[in-house]
Amino acid sequence: MKKPKKDKELPSVLSEKSISKIISSVDNLKHIADILAKLEYIRTIGADINKLHEIAHKKICLS
Structure with missing residues (x-):
C-alpha cells in the first residue's frame, strides 16, 4: 500500500x-x-518548479 504523498515546499x-x-x-x-x-x-518560479517535479514524478510512475 502506498503512503500518501507529502506536500513539497x-x-x-x-x-x-x-x-x-x-x-x-x-x-x-x-x-x-x-x-x-x-x-x-x-x-512563482518556486511553484512552477514544484509542478514540474510533480509532473516528472507522475511520468516516471506511469512508465
Missing part, C-alpha cells in the same frame, strides 16, 4: 519578519515595489 530563506524589516527600512516607494515584485517572481 521550497525552504523559507527569509521569514516574514525579516522581509517586513527590509521593506520598512526602505524609504523609496519605487524600491519597495521592486523588492515586492522580485519576491513574488521568486515565489
Whole structure:
C-alpha cells in the first residue's frame, strides 16, 4: 500500500519578519515595489518548479 504523498515546499530563506524589516527600512516607494515584485517572481518560479517535479514524478510512475 502506498503512503500518501507529502506536500513539497521550497525552504523559507527569509521569514516574514525579516522581509517586513527590509521593506520598512526602505524609504523609496519605487524600491519597495521592486523588492515586492522580485519576491513574488521568486515565489512563482518556486511553484512552477514544484509542478514540474510533480509532473516528472507522475511520468516516471506511469512508465
